[in-house]
Amino acid sequence: MNMGRPPCCDKIGIKKGPWTPEEDIMLVSYIQEHGPGNWRSVPTNTGLMRCSKSCRLRWTNYLRPGIKRGNFTEHEEKIIIHLQALLGNRWAAIASYLPERTDNDIKNYWNTHLKKKMKPSDQNEEGMEQEGHFSSSLHPKGQWERRLQTDIKTAKQALCDALSLHTTPATHAVPETKPSSTSHQPYSHASSSYASSYENISRLMENWMKTPNSHETNSLGDYSFNNMPNINTPRSSSSEGAHSTTNTTCAQDHVFDLFTFNSSTNYGPASQTQVPLTMIENWLFEDGASQSHEDLMSMSLEESTSGLF
DNA sequence: AAGGCTTCCAACCGCTTTAAC
DNA sequence: TGTTAAAGCGGTTGGAAGCCT
Numbered sequence: 206m207n208m209g210r211p212p213c214c215d216k217i218g219i220k221k222g223p224w225t226p227e228e229d230i231m232l233v234s235y236i237q238e239h240g241p242g243n244w245r246s247v248p249t250n251t252g253l254m255r256c257s258k259s260c261r262l263r264w265t266n267y268l269r270p271g272i273k274r275g276n277f278t279e280h281e282e283k284i285i286i287h288l289q290a291l292l293g294n295r296w297a298a299i300a301s302y303l304p305e306r307t308d309n310d311i312k313n314y315w316n317t318h319l320k321k322k323m324k325p326s327d328q329n330e331e332g333m334e335q336e337g338h339f340s341s342s343l344h345p346k347g348q349w350e351r352r353l354q355t356d357i358k359t360a361k362q363a364l365c366d367a368l369s370l371h372t373t374p375a376t377h378a379v380p381e382t383k384p385s386s387t388s389h390q391p392y393s394h395a396s397s398s399y400a401s402s403y404e405n406i407s408r409l410m411e412n413w414m415k416t417p418n419s420h421e422t423n424s425l426g427d428y429s430f431n432n433m434p435n436i437n438t439p440r441s442s443s444s445e446g447a448h449s450t451t452n453t454t455c456a457q458d459h460v461f462d463l464f465t466f467n468s469s470t471n472y473g474p475a476s477q478t479q480v481p482l483t484m485i486e487n488w489l490f491e492d493g494a495s496q497s498h499e500d501l502m503s504m505s506l507e508e509s510t511s512g513l514f
Numbered sequence: 515a516a517g518g519c520t521t522c523c524a525a526c527c528g529c530t531t532t533a534a535c
Numbered sequence: 536t537g538t539t540a541a542a543g544c545g546g547t548t549g550g551a552a553g554c555c556t
Contacts, residue, residue, distance in 0.1 A: 222549090223524070245541070261542075262525070297544060312545075313523050 220254040224263055228253055232260055233268055241269075266309045273305035277314055285311055286319060 224232075235251045241264055244257040253260065266272075277285075281303055288299045296308035296315075303311065 221526075223551095257541080259525075265543095267524075294545065308544075309524080316546095317522055 218254055219256050219259075221259075224255075224267075228255065229263070229268060232263060236264060236268075266307045269307075271305060272307060272310075274310070277306075277318075281306070282319065285315060289315060289319070 231251045231253055232247070235247060239250075241261075244261045247253065247257055247260045248255055251260075255263075284302060285299060288302055292298050294312075294315075296312040300306055300308040300311050
């Protein structure tokens with residue numbers, strides 16, 4: 206019986222553990238030619254004795270261009286602390302606000318640095334959480350509920366984009382809308398002895414970026430680091446090119462679902478399509494403003510979450 | 515100098531969701 | 536439409552490196 210997709214890898218002779226520079230170069234060379242995605246075929250086509258999942262993780266967490274490593278700035282630190290309080294341990298969501306950092310990196314940084322740093326004040330926050338002050342831990346929420354919270358924001362952003370109600374792009378917190386910041390982002394440093402190899406790979410990638418034409422067309426569609434779809438969104442970069450459009454559409458669907466849901470309690474079905482635009486605008490502007498990093502930093506937790514519910 | 519302890523982070527594991535067949 | 540693997544995600548671990556005694 207062979208229903209569904211074929212297996213990702215046969216798990217026989219799969220290599221585990223740290224990646225060698227040679228393996229990295231093999232992977233990068235392959236992605237250079239074909240673009241990320243279709244991970245299933247990566248081990249076969251590259252000769253890497255790695256599981257496809259391992260290849261994907263290696264790429265998204267380490268080799269992907271535009272990743273800043275080590276040395277979290279005070280600003281980044283504050284954002285992480287604030288977002289962690291807001292969203293809980295939803296590292297992917299937090300990482301979307303820090304496009305140059307991977308969720309894994311943020312998670313590690315939180316666990317190794319910030320968690321203990323927060324210890325003295327934790328008492329307060331935990332106390333507040335127990336009293337239900339924070340939305341993220343108001344109740345032991347189900348996954349769909351927590352996802353909904355994020356979706357609301359995504360949906361608002363999508364609708365905002367659709368209606369061309371951009372706030373200043375530089376302060377926009379939702380990274381999907383930002384132009385790629387990766388091409389000019391210097392690699393800060395690699396903390397391990399692997400640094401020299403890593404730099405080699407960086408150079409390899411820089412060469413690639415200088416010659417976008419050589420890889421514009423491939424089985425996965427147009428692709429280059431300069432116009433990589435969703436490059437700012439960790440993980441999603443591994444997805445296929447159509448992703449961002451799909452997200453927007455889905456988000457818009459969500460937002461209209463929300464309107465339908467809200468209005469159905471107050472209005473009859475006929476009025477569902479007659480939500481005044483000013484209402485939507487107000488709603489968007491309200492939250493759109495709060496999406497900037499600066500505002501995110503300055504607003505209180507209560508303020509920042511009140512709009513969500 | 516060396517042994518033990520701690521810190522840090524890359525990578526893995528396992529679960530859930532999404533999408534291909 | 537059901538089954539299955541891929542993708543996404545958060546938690547955890549292993550081991551290298553640094554620090555302490």
